[in-house]
Amino acid sequence: MTPSSAESVVLRMEGISKTFGATCALDGVRLDLRRGEVHALLGENGAGKSTLVKVLSGAVRPDSGRMTIEDIPYAPAGPADGKRRGISMIYQEPTLCPHLSVEENIMLGKEPRRRGLVRLAEMRRRVREVLDFMRHPEIGAEVPVRQLSIGARQIVEIARALVDEARILVMDEPTSSLSLEDSEELFRIIRRLKERGVGVIYISHFLEEVRRVADVFTVLRDGRNAGAGRMEETSLEAIIRMMVGREFRELFPRVPHTTGEPVLSLDRFKGRRMAAEVDLTLHKGEILGIAGLIGSGRTEMLRSVFGLDEAEGGGITIRQVRFEGGTPRERIGQGLGFLSEDRQGEGLALSRSIADNATLSRLGPFSRFGVLSTGRRREAVAGLMERVKVKGRRPDEPVAVLSGGNQQKIALARLLHQEADILLLDEPTRGIDVLSKAQIYEWIGRLAARGKAVLFVSSYLPELLGVCDTIAVFHRGRVVDSRPASAWNEAAILQAAAVGRTGADQIEAGP
């Protein structure tokens, strides 16, 4: 290696490993970042990208491995060390103080001062300088940040990193909340950062965008390096293959079932937080998988259908009756059941008992004149627990004592108890153990066999391919494509989700 190229490596990460409990998040990962280079970090959800970035920022301490910044060892004890060594992070959602002005946000924590007083002129001069460098002199230094557009906020965020004299800038999905023009502007700024010699680590699921902005890439898969190279020398398809790689070996218990007439259909339906109108039809006895990147609008659609977000346009037809809006209470009455992706924050009341959680949506059977018969309820809940295979617990124990898998089963038991026959499941297997996963797959299959209809949102492609009859792919709020599961494979789904269209040549019939 010539001295000059060794010099240009600003960051080297070698043999980085990290396990959380039983899961190995990172296993001997390597990454080199050079001055003035944009380095894309790619991989599926859960491949270890965010853990790696946290190791870099100092938020997570690795079990083993070495890092050097400009050939000087770097072993951060916390995020403050990372900042000191010139690492700045830009997150998906801007982390600014909404009430403070642009200049106050940019200079927060490093105000030029003299005897406790802010040196306003000096502060303004430095803020002007950095905004001019980014070619955004139109952003007013005194404007409160809450009055800025999201794109402008992102620019303020980057300005803050520049004032820090960042040498390494990590951008985690920086465009996911930006409009197209704002994204273009961001790319222009990234080019200027490169000229300044800043090394950028760029994480994004949008592969075409990555292709435009990045010079080199590293792919992670299941916590390991799965490939690396120069962007211009590698095809999108090759990168997708590196990302998927995994052999298809998980077991999905299949329960035979047949589909019938439509029970839920959306026509040009749009909710308050949905980015676009959606058309979708779910049939009796069907398991309809919804694939897409995180943030592609799948959760927002489920929430709008269930009435948690206001409907804004179009309609929902539930068993031949058309509705334009509705509340969660009405939806439950119409036979819908919703499982939240945020199990601990929204799905369950953790400090309340198993019995309370399983029956909260339908206490009618146990109450007379508003008085609850705890004995009858206890019996019913014990029966439910048996059905969802939660063993060795009493109905009056708090849900908080259960494992993640068992908690999820209690959340599902609630849908059983309310006798829902259209189930909206948002990431039902996220963060739970393999055995519980398999039990939930089987349970979903059996419900379909009994004529229930299931909308199954998941970011884990193998389970969608293994469990669903039909799979629809979301991209930026729209359904890109919907086909029988047998007509999809992982690469095709990933491409549709990341690029927003299906390359016809990529689709091969499954086995």
Added chain:
Amino acid sequence: MSGKRKARLKILWNWLAPFLGLILVIALFSLMPEVRERFLRPANFKSVATQSVIVALGALGMTVIIISGGIDLSAASNIALSSVVVAYAVNAGAPPLAAVAAGIVCGGVIGFANGGLITGLRLVPFIVTLGMMGIARGVAKWLAGNQKIDAPLTWINELMAKSPRPGWLLLAPGVWLVILLAVLMAFVLRRTVFGRHVFAVGSNEATARLCGLRTRRAKILIYSLSGLFCGLAGVMEFSRLTVGDPTVAVGLELDIIAAVVIGGGSLAGGEGSILGTLIGVFIMSFLRNGCTMMGWPNYIQEIIIGAIIIAAVSLDQVRHRREA
């Protein structure tokens, strides 16, 4: 041409808007023929200003706390305790200046304890200061032996005199003190690093920590500062009453909080201003004063002030929504 005029009108409006509520209240009573003359007399304005001193001092500190996203329910108890401490000291023969210092320091200690408990035990300010409200009140009664402490008259009792000596002062020394401290606090909030950090903590504490701010230290400072203001308010309370009364100012913390909120402070943090708070204080004082002159019963005042709090905050929200 018209654009220029519009812009000028807008500047005028922005400058006037905060005063609007106050102007409205004063205008309302000026239109009542039965009280107009008495109400508009300079002597009445002087007495309203003097009556506002204690709430205003408490509200200066409370503004800082509320901007930082906190709350202090112990403010009124702290005022009572400090006033008892002053009376106790004067009674024990301490020189007046030492007694005043003792009262202020006592307030500061209570504030420091609030800040220390909030950051040390990681409890929400509501709980800590709710507890401190009882503790400070209890200590005040204990120290005073559950009765009023009589104290000999000193110059302390002239701080709140309606006709101050020397006459060229025009307003009671306490009023001047409020004006002076208000200017100082407005400066601290706007121009010092500490002031910026107060806003940052209240606006988004996670971000503040991310930017390397010492948020715990800032909070302890904020509560201690507010405690000092309560101590000073306690001195004024003693000055007004000429005795140390441990049962004084019950419920006053709500008046103080109301003043900050009427003045544009947000209980969610990140917003508030000294000027707004003072206007809030005077809106309430003039309402009380006017209602009393009209001979309206107490309950009418309570209803009106309650309605004003809700109206002021909802107006503020409408303004914000338009901005966004």
